[in-house]
Amino acid sequence: MNFIGNITIGQFIPKNSILHSADSRSKLIFMIIFIVAIFLSTNFYQYAILSLVVIFLMLLSKISPFYYLKGVKSLWILIVLTAVFQIFSGGGNVIFDLGPLRITDMAIYNTVFIVLRLVLVIVAASLLTFTTSPIQIADGIEGLMRILRFPREWSHDFSMMMSIAFRFIPVLSMEADHIIRAQLSRGATFDRGGLIQRAKGMIPLIVPLFVGSMKMADDLAIAMEARCYRGYEGRTKFREMHFRKRDYFIIGFGLFIVVFILVVRM
C-alpha cells in the first residue's frame, strides 16, 4: 500500500532548458508578477497577450504540453462548476432559448473569460513547479526573505525548518505505511462507516504516528546540539545561488508584461 509515490520530486520534470537553469528566486518573483498581471487584466486582448506569453514559456521549458494539460485536469471540477454557473448567469442578448435555460452572449463571453483566467493561473503555477525542484523552491523562498530584509535569524530558521520537513516527508510516509499495516493486521478499520466513524478510526493511526514523530524530533534535536548547532552564525551553503543576466531579464520581462497590460487597459 504505497499511497504516495515519488513525493520528494513532486511535479518536477528534469530537463535541460533555460527555465530549468534559471535562479529559483527570479522564477518565484516572475510567477507572482504574472499572477498579478492575470488579475489586473479585464479584456480579451490582454488575455491574448498573456496566453501568448504562457505558450512561449511552455515552449521554452521543453516540457510537452501534455503535462500542463494534466495539471489543468486535476482541477476540472472547479473549472466545470464555474463554467456551469457562468453560462446561465444571463445579461445581454439571448442566443439560445430552451424554456428555463437561456444562454446569452454576455454569459458565453464571461464563461470563456473565467475559464481562461483559471487555466492561466494553473499553468503559471505549473510552469514554476515543473521547472523547479521543491528544494530549490525552499531555497528561493529563503532568498526572497533575505531580499525583503527579514532578520537573518528568521530566514535561516525558516529555511532550516523547511529543509527538515522536506527530508522527513518520505521517512514519515514510510512510517505511516508501517503503522497502517500494523493496525490493519490488528483489525482496525479506516475506510468504513460515516464521517464520525472514520474520524474515530483515525485515532489508532494518529497516536503512534505522532508519538513516533515526537521521538524523531527529539533525536534530531539531540543530534543537532551534539554537533553544536547554533543558528546562522558561520554557516556556509552547499548550493549557492547566483543571480545572472538571465534572471534580471526574467524579472524585467515580468515587469514589462505588467506595464504592457496596464497600458492596453487604458
Added chain:
Amino acid sequence: MSKAKQISIIGIFSALATLLMLLEIPMPQLVGFKYDGSEIATLMVGFMIGPWAGILTEIIKDLLYFAIRGTDIIGILMNLAAGIIFVGTASWIYKIHKTKVRAVFSMIAASLATTVGMAGLNLLVYPPYLHVSYIFILKDYLWIIVLFNLLKTGIDSTVVFLVYKKISTFFKVENWEGKKFVEGKYESKNLPR
C-alpha cells in the same frame, strides 16, 4: 526548550501535516471540497510550543504542498488563511490558562472564528475572481462553506481533544533514557562559544 528542539519539532510536524494534507479525503456530500487532517498536526504544535510555532507550521505546510502539488494557488491561500485563523485563535486562548476546560473552550472559539472568517473571506475573494454575483454567493454558496468549515474544524478539534493528552506526555519527556535534563543549562545560547 532549546531552539534546536523547537526547530526540529516544527520541521517534522509540518512534514507530518503535509503528508496528512496529501492524503485528502474527498467529501461525497459536498462536491469539490476535500477534508484533510493536516490541522491536527499544526494545532498540536500550537498547543505544545505556542501560537507562533503553530502558525509557522501552517505556513511551511502550505508552501511544501504548493511545491509538491502546486496548481490551485487561490485554494492553497484560502487553506492557509483558514489554518492560521484556526490554529492562532485556539493556541492563543489555550496559552493563557492550560486547563482541559480552557482547551475545549479555545477549540470551540477557534472553530467559530474560522467559520465566520472563511465565510467573510470567500465573500471577499470569489466574486471578483470567478465573476459571480454577491447575491448568488450569499444565497446558494455560503451555507456550503459554513457547513464545510464547521465539519472540518469540528473533526480536527475532536481528534485533537481525544489525542492531545496521550501525546503531550511524550513531549514533556526531555530525555528518552529517563534521565532528567536540566532546562536552560544546555541551551545553545548558553553554551561556551
